[in-house]
Amino acid sequence: METKSILIENGTLITPKDESIKTAKNMSVLIENDKITEISNKISKSCVDKVICGKGKIIMPSIVNTHTHVSMSLFRGLADDLELNSWLSEYIWPMESKLDREIVYHGAMLSNIEMIRSGTTTFNDMYFLMEDVGNAAIDSGIRGCLSHGMIDFGDYDKRKNEIKSALKLLKYCKGKNRLKGFLGPHSPITASEELLLQSRKMANKYGVGLHVHVSETKKEVDDILDAKNMRPFQYLDDIGFLSEDVVAAHCVWLSDKEIDIIKAHDVKVSYNPSSNMKLSSGIAPIHELLAKKVSVSLGTDGSASNNNLDMFEEIKIGSLLQKVHVSNPMALSAEESFKLITINGAKALGLNDEIGSIEIGKKADIILFDTLSPNLTPNTNSLISHLIYSGNGSNVDTTICNGKILMENKQLKVLNEKDIIEKANNVNQKLKK
Numbered sequence: 001m002e003t004k005s006i007l008i009e010n011g012t013l014i015t016p017k018d019e020s021i022k023t024a025k026n027m028s029v030l031i032e033n034d035k036i037t038e039i040s041n042k043i044s045k046s047c048v049d050k051v052i053c054g055k056g057k058i059i060m061p062s063i064v065n066t067h068t069h070v071s072m073s074l075f076r077g078l079a080d081d082l083e084l085n086s087w088l089s090e091y092i093w094p095m096e097s098k099l100d101r102e103i104v105y106h107g108a109m110l111s112n113i114e115m116i117r118s119g120t121t122t123f124n125d126m127y128f129l130m131e132d133v134g135n136a137a138i139d140s141g142i143r144g145c146l147s148h149g150m151i152d153f154g155d156y157d158k159r160k161n162e163i164k165s166a167l168k169l170l171k172y173c174k175g176k177n178r179l180k181g182f183l184g185p186h187s188p189i190t191a192s193e194e195l196l197l198q199s200r201k202m203a204n205k206y207g208v209g210l211h212v213h214v215s216e217t218k219k220e221v222d223d224i225l226d227a228k229n230m231r232p233f234q235y236l237d238d239i240g241f242l243s244e245d246v247v248a249a250h251c252v253w254l255s256d257k258e259i260d261i262i263k264a265h266d267v268k269v270s271y272n273p274s275s276n277m278k279l280s281s282g283i284a285p286i287h288e289l290l291a292k293k294v295s296v297s298l299g300t301d302g303s304a305s306n307n308n309l310d311m312f313e314e315i316k317i318g319s320l321l322q323k324v325h326v327s328n329p330m331a332l333s334a335e336e337s338f339k340l341i342t343i344n345g346a347k348a349l350g351l352n353d354e355i356g357s358i359e360i361g362k363k364a365d366i367i368l369f370d371t372l373s374p375n376l377t378p379n380t381n382s383l384i385s386h387l388i389y390s391g392n393g394s395n396v397d398t399t400i401c402n403g404k405i406l407m408e409n410k411q412l413k414v415l416n417e418k419d420i421i422e423k424a425n426n427v428n429q430k431l432k433k
Contacts, residue, residue: 003050003405006031007043011054011368012383015061015358016343021335021384029059031364034403039360052408057397058369058383061357062121063311064345067211067249067270067299069127070136071099071107073114074428075304084217084279092304095431096128103427104129108136110424111309113417115142117410118310118393119367121401124247124270124299124349126184126211131172134179141406141414143365145349146173147184147211150199154192163198170206178402180208180349182247187213188232189220193239200241209245209350215258216250217281233258233267242267247348249299250275251289252282259285259292268295268348271340273318275301287322287331297345310393315341319388334388368398 013027030038030048045051079091104127115123122143125133130146137144148166152159166183173181185191185199191212203210215221215232228235234257236242244266251262251269262269271286289296298318300309315337322332332340346356355365369387371379373395376386399407406414 004033005048006050006052006364006400006403006405007045007048008052008054008059008366008368009043009045011057011059012371013039013059013358014338014384014387016339016356021338023383027059028054029358029366031366031400031403034363036358036360036362036364036366039358050405052368052398054368056370056372056379058371058387059358060367060369060387061342061355062365062367062399062401063119063341064122064297064349064351064356065115065120065299065309065311066124066247066268066297066345066348067272067301068111068123068125068309069302069304070111070123070125070309071104071127071133072302072304073111073309074103074107074424074431075302076307078431079304080278080307082279084281085219087279087305098431098433099128100430101129101132103430105132105136106420106423106427108133109140109415109420111303112136112140112142113412113415113420114309116140116399116406116412116415117396118312119369119396119399120309120311121365121367121399121406122345122349122351122355124182124211126182126186130169134172134176137179138176141178141404142401143178143180143351143355145180145182145209145211147182149184149186150195151186151190152192152195153190159192159195159198162195163202166199166202170208180351182209182211184211187216187220188235189223196236196241197239203245209247210241211247211249213250214248215253216276218253221253231255231258233261237261237265244268245350249301250281250284252276252284254285259288259294262289263292263294266295268297270297270299270348271318272299272301273321274314275305277317277321278307279305283321283325286318287326287328290332290336295344295347296340297348298340311341312387312392312395316389334382334385337388338384364400364403366400367396370395370397
């Protein structure tokens, strides 16, 4: 029998509120079906199906990861310590040629365990065979924003097939609870101008967002300068691709003019610090973007270039990287960082009316973060800085998505972890043949 009402009582509530962060002790949150219906310090236990003790725990919105390739968990450790072009052409693309539905599904399921355990319940994914990534999200109880990665390199027949796959995915996602379809032209270097333009037209026609890699490496910028005599965001602006529905991953190599273009079109930037550091791609100018009031969220990228999906680890690295990059200890503060992984992520995906903060009427996507741990003690100091600088995914005690408990007391409730790990190891052998 499924729990219809859940009371989380007597925890410390931390949530984005307007332009600030709200913190309140001894608060309780009532969940009925899939929504938050009451938030106060006095909620009756009577007629509640399930009570969760929040003592010693932070009650906060669950995490939103705005750039992933979840099925690449099976590539973890297979192609490390390489620069991006060698990493892609010599290792990743050859392995991806072996992908099948079984590999993609079990790679996604493996990532979903990792995300649930570390408090992420919404992910924005671009990959191949995406219906199977969607099936894994459905089976796991989490939210997925899904796009087929379209690559044509100017080939007409390939472009036609890529568009067909993208439209098939949009049809698959339509009407499915917790899934949202996006269009995913891979990048302005791998997707032709014709494909970028058709993606823009389809996004307008179907009312969906666009997910794209932009300016990840200096080589990409140089190649587009050579081909178009413009930098990537100038080129995308020139052809009319940019709008508020675009999630642009990486955005490492930006000029001041490009930052102004991003701001003018309200493009959503997904910051991926660990991947950019590991592939030595560079440091995204997040401090400068935030100073211009650009909407910035956080992504891990895939496990082949990260090598995990722990968003608490990611935001600490991302914050510290900005501080040293601009020689300013106040850059990307704990409060700003908290927004990147919650409400900013929700805004990037067009889900901020539903998730990203704990408010009455919003979906019950909530995690409990255990402060009674050595790395979070003393818990009488700043809890927001503890979350960003001291915590990690292993401190997540309970994960709830859409009003359903996916993990409680660090025990998975919907997935068989041992079975999924065994199947992931088995299908991984296909990649090595």
